[in-house]
Amino acid sequence: MSDSISSRLTPRAKWPIFIGMCLVAATIIYPLFFVVVTSLRSNVDYKRDPFGLPVDWTVTNYIELWDEYGVGRAFLNSLFVSTSAVAVILILATLAGYALAKLPVFGSKFFTATFVSVMLLPGPVLIIPIYLVLARLGIVGDYSGLILVYVATGLPFAIFFLTLTFRAIPDELLEAARVDGAGFFRTLWSIVGPMGASGIATLAVLQFLGTWNELIFALILVPDAQMRLLTPTLATIGKRFVSDQPLTSAGLFISALVPLLLLTFASKYIMRGLQVGLSR
Amino acid sequence: MRQSKLVGTLAVLPSFVIVAGFMAFPVMFAFYISFTKTNGLTYDWRGLDNYIAIFSDPIVHQVFLNNFKFLISVPLVIFSALVCSILLFEQFKGWKFFRVIFFLPNVLSVAVIGLIFRNAFGYDGAVNQFLGLFGNEPMQFFIDSNYSILIIILALVWSGFGYQSLLLLAGLTSINPAVFEAAAIDGAGWWRRLWSITLPNIRKVLGFVFIINILYTFASLFGFVFVITAGGPGYETTTIDFLVYLRAFSSNNLGSGAALAVLLFFFIGLLTLLQNRVFKLQKDD
Missing domain, CATH: 1.10.3720.10 (MetI-like)
Structure with missing residues (x-):
């Protein structure tokens, strides 16, 4: 696959594609990012502002799962x-x-x-x-x-x-x-x-x-x-x-x-x- | 030569015994069970009773219909996968990185993906919170069957399009680049090339992707249904594979569940034969 193939789009035309793909990739990455951030906050903190970053970061959820729910x-x-x-x-x-x-x-x-x-x-x-x-x-x-x-x-x-x-x-x-x-x-x-x-x-x-x-x-x-x-x-x-x-x-x-x-x-x-x- | 033939056979034998014992035999056993009324201890021969009961069971009819509703996901997945694969094929900067990102949902368990969607559409989930920013009251998505089906379809599309766009990309990469160059020299524009060269050349891979999607909707929705809706409301999102599970472990007649599984087996077998025919055509690639 060389880059010299004339049938490909010009570099300029590739920019919108790149941006579009970034958006598609974001639909995959963002839910996972949301899960990670949510896991590091308390339920009260989550309900107050779910899309913002936690006011205080905590790992209590992990400890609770580990200790109490096996x-x-x-x-x-x-x-x-x-x-x-x-x-x-x-x-x-x-x-x-x-x-x-x-x-x-x-x-x-x-x-x-x-x-x-x-x-x-x-x-x-x-x-x-x-x-x-x-x-x-x-x-x-x-x-x-x-x-x-x-x-x-x-x-x-x-x-x-x-x-x-x-x-x-x-x-x-x-x-x-x-x-x-x-x-x-x-x-x-x-x-x-x-x-x-x-x-x-x-x-x-x-x-x-x-x-x-x-x-x-x-x-x-x-x-x-x-x-x-x-x-x-x-x-x-x-x-x-x-x-x-x-x-x-x-x-x-x-x-x-x-x-x-x-x-x-x-x-x-x-x-x-x-x-x-x-x-x- | 005889000696090595013996060695070769002995090397295959352990695998064969396990596969025969725990895959081939259970399938035949399922056939037998489907003709009986059983609780797993005693087997009571009932002939075709279980099958007759299935065909006249309104729940089975509804569940079968549900599976057809989930087929809406097939064109959605294929269309998004096709668009992504064609764009990836332009091999812009960092396309290999995108390939890994798109594959990401595929390494996750359906339980994980299902719960991400269940959480997102839950009463205090991200979607309701987002709608709340515009002053909307939170909704109970999962008491409505249409929303429930849509959410499962969304999970299917989200988790499926990346892998399938990579399958299609593999198909695109195997097209001889000279064909594109010749077309470009002849003055065919990007859209024209897409329509007359790219798409016809990957129609067999498209056919394959089409069939595996249908197979998937009929035989592999268990995980999503189990964690997202548990088949509810009522039986509105119960699929055949989930009903097999329900019948098997919450009723006292395993025979009925087995009969359903056997029917599913034949249905899947039929689709697989169809797929093999598609692949016969592809041998010369």
């Missing part, structure tokens, strides 16, 4: 569940993706067809049977059940994504490793892993965002308030304290913090994942 614990619970699910997905999808991309596999067409056909399965179709299956296995209300569901729903896309990523690794490299006597795991560890590292990182970020933000399974599979994850905790708090906007805003910011940090520091990976998301 948001701190929920945050750690979410961190644990998301990290575990993503770790399992990465390991299993790397194995499967590498095999489907580079190794002969019995019935590989059948496997691929299965993964692709369940990839777009809507969550609502699964909630009742998954709840009943996990209940039968006795793991409703246990993180292992929820993690299993996240792994199962995340794997199809993960395998698809890594199969595409690993296909780009040159066969000569793998052949050379084989000649050198490297076995399956050795090749995976010293060639496939490093060569596909950015793809794996992209996948890790996308899957982490997905599990961190997930609501419906977290809601129904972990009914115990002590074990609640962050997203359902936030949803419950938001529904309960309709008239205390500063308090719910603090909850919103805590929930949004991790995704926003990821977007800030890993936007390169997220943007790359987007392109592949399109090609499916």
Whole structure:
């Protein structure tokens, strides 16, 4: 994409576009800014002048959420569940993706067809049977059940994504490793892993965002308030304290913090994942 | 060779077992449940009873109609995404930064986005406070079904247009720049190029975006409905996926919820097939 293309608008004509885009960006940024500012004031202060800056800044909302409504614990619970699910997905999808991309596999067409056909399965179709299956296995209300569901729903896309990523690794490299006597795991560890590292990182970020933000399974599979994850905790708090906007805003910011940090520091990976998301 | 074929298969197997066990099997199980009356412990075969009940249930009719009301969001999202993508494609200063900003709502949970809108339109929310600056009395937006639907649609547009404008931008970027240059040399102006080159060249991506929006309105509104309106007032903003949840966890017949889920499954399947057809056409890109 060079700048010399004559079919583009002149720099002068680009100014109105730039300003227009700034306005559009403001519609995204301002609500978030409003949430952050609101979270740092008392309810009285908010009602007096919601659009101005707080008269006295305070973090009591955060302390209240953390101490009294179990948001701190929920945050750690979410961190644990998301990290575990993503770790399992990465390991299993790397194995499967590498095999489907580079190794002969019995019935590989059948496997691929299965993964692709369940990839777009809507969550609502699964909630009742998954709840009943996990209940039968006795793991409703246990993180292992929820993690299993996240792994199962995340794997199809993960395998698809890594199969595409690993296909780009040159066969000569793998052949050379084989000649050198490297076995399956050795090749995976010293060639496939490093060569596909950015793809794996992209996948890790996308899957982490997905599990961190997930609501419906977290809601129904972990009914115990002590074990609640962050997203359902936030949803419950938001529904309960309709008239205390500063308090719910603090909850919103805590929930949004991790995704926003990821977007800030890993936007390169997220943007790359987007392109592949399109090609499916 | 046989050896490595075994190794390859073993590497795929764990993933396959989990996906088959916790995605493929549950779907088949849902089919079975939908023909029974069950509380999760005993299964009573009832044939098509659940389906017959669904088709004659006025609440289901209303809920299905609600889903169609939410389709208003589709042209709104696509239009705003299209405008943004075409403008981003001009690659003005800082366009990459805007790309990240536009993607921002997409990393947030629907619960977060939903609550931002619920708060904003709440009784003492930002919108009422703003209207109050002009001397208006605060309104109860959520007791009115039309306002409630509009607020959810607004949340859909706000959270969806950025990501989709990036999808469309990817489509625009894959157009051969020589086509634009040739048109420019032939004296075609900006609007003319937009109409005769840009839009026809991304019609397949547009088709894809169109389908995913429809899929989304039918299968993924649960989060928004749950936090913004809880389906109310009455069942006025309840969508099919939210009704599946309500039926599943607040009634004693899971079979009825499962039957609804199965119908949704077929509906989504149909749309997905349609999408695949659109994509078959696109293979040669």
